[in-house]
Amino acid sequence: MSTDTINALVLFANFILVPGITYGSQLALGALGITLVYAVLRFSNFAHGDTMAFGCMFTILATWWLQSMGVSLGPLPTALLALPVGIAMTAALVLIFDKLVYKHYREQKSAPVVFVIASVGVMFVTNGLVRFIIGPNDQQFSDGMRFLVRARDFKKATGLDEGLTIKLTQGLSVVIAIVAMLMLFYFLQRTRTGKAMRAYSDNEDLALLSGIDPKRVVMITWLIVAALTTLAGVLYGLDKSFKPFTYFQLLLPMFAAAIVGGVGKPLGAILGGFIVAFSEILLTYAYKKLIGYVAGERPEGLVQLLSTDYKFAVSFMILVVVLLWRPTGILRGKTI
């Protein structure tokens, strides 16, 4: 392989592969939450993005408190230590909303669209709470070591023109997401409660007949969703930054991920998360340098398919393609 090819590969890894995998794992965690709510509670949760922001906010507050006490995790971000606080607060929030809002409509057997509108109300309240408590502005809360691999060190070690940067938060996102997903799948496939959850999702009446307690299933679903969303929110916030409106906007890519993979299918949500993340990055990346390495000379212009301002349009396009071509998603999810 010539140096140019290797340079091209490094460039590809640095700007597409690493960010794609990171963003993909964050989206997958978020989409898993949406899909679980859909599978068990049977509605599209519009409050999901703001729940993510809520969990992240309490993690940030706890992080600040820990930092003020002088506690730190050394090279790892202190936020990891504060995660349980965020998860606990989010769990409390979603359980309260379930008791006050969704439970009533479940008992009434309301149409899915009524749940959706109720979730819009919940979104409003959660969004207001987040803005009221922490404000609408950007917050940085990442501390500890910044990089796993530095571009400068990489260049020195390999002698290449292109550097590879891997931030600690990127590595953490992937590792934590994998661990969380493995735990989730172990829980769903192997434990009694997990099986009950899947049975309830497949056929509610049959599940009730076989003695599954629906209240318990719903509660456990919300607890898992709280943990997953908080994780997704904190990892995204550590990697980029925390801003309430950005989290609201993440709703669209997360929905797209859940639908592309097949709504109600956890594996589909993960697949969808990576599809959406990579499409977003592949379509908004400027290929000028990469083509330069591959073809020998750099083309004029940036060779960018879409400006980054339109990255949300990518999720939408994927959504449209899937709706037209296979409305149930790649893994054949549910339809109502």
Add this chain to the structure above:
Amino acid sequence: MNQLTRGLLGFSAMAACLIAVGVMQSWTLSFTIINMCLISAVMALGVNIQWGYAGLFNAGIVGFTALGGLAAMLVSTPPVKGAWQAGGVSLFFSLLALIAVVIAVNALRRYIPAGRLRSVGTVVLIVGGFFFIRYFYAPAVDAIESFDPARTGFLGGLGAPILFSWLVGGLFAAGAAWLIGKISLGLRSDYLAIATLGIAEIIVAMLKNEDWLSRGVKNVSGLPRPVPYEIELQQTPWFVERVTNFYAAELPVDATARAAELQQKLIEASSLFVKLCYTGLFLSVLLLVLWLAYRAQRAPWGRMMRAIRDNEDAANAMGKDVTRRHLQVFVMGSAVVGIAGAMMTTLEGQLTPGTYNPLRYTFLIWVMVIIGGSGNNIGSVLGAFIVWFGWVQAEPLGQWVIDHGTAWMGDGHTLREHMLENASHMRLIIMGTVLLMVMRFSPNGLIPETNRQ
């Protein structure tokens, strides 16, 4: 309590509130609120046509509003000749290229049987077409945007009367709604919600970034008005005469004091007069839409829509094309929202793409519809008045409550300062809570739907 008493009671209470604002704060403020209430009422009617008549959840109201706003700008601003000369021709070619690609894709999908060849061919055509269009489009955009960017840098519009744009805004929104409805209706019920959420975000992103079209975040200000300007009014003899006569008793006798006082009164009166003109225009649109919606609801068409909403399967079995009816009603409702969007931009006199916020438009309008009474048009109008009034007045109220509630902490207390600073976000919490409470405890809203057979 029947519908009529509820309606009368609600509207009288609302009128009392607005009069109170007029007396205690100022009449100009009162009419500013009324104008926005009227626009919100038209929007709420549009949403109620979709939700109340057909049970469709549109989560992209902000996008249709923005399209209406774009129409107002495109119709009323004079064309920028230089920009047209700089990039008009290649922009036209890129439009031709777009049409050619669409025709080619359609032909391919019509004449080649389903299979691998067709799928691959479609993808190749679309990707190739993208670059083909870009070949003309990119230089056109560069040329247009670099033409006098400080003052123009966009194509401008038609230079036609702005009132005409209300229709165009409706057409724009209807077009977008048709496209999105065609894709997502007939599938799972919440796909429409998600798809509209997406299209709205794209429309707003386009308005913010396609500078050649809308000037993006640089805004287009100074749109021509359908009503007189304050400055002109203050110099129009009949207006001056009217104001002088009206205030004849109050004006001081001394000549200089009298002139100064009159000038002051003239400024106030002209601004109020302009607001009143807008109120008249908006009210006529509202009444027209209300009348049409009422007629439609009472016609066989309305009965059919209710039948479809209440039992899709039964209506389907009776031979009604549910998806097509849904598409029809979705397009109509969105068109009404588009008209309201154009009206709002007309009122503001400028297109500010940066201000289209889904929380402020989409979801607030939903609160209006649900509170007013889904399925009831008068209810939606009342809901729009109450919620907009509440939205405007909740901010000072929230500030006041927090100010007094935390007074015991003493000035300079961190928590108190923080809460005062973020008080404006309280209204999101209030609106959300109100929405949830109404849905739970009074699901029919303030004025429930009349159950006419």
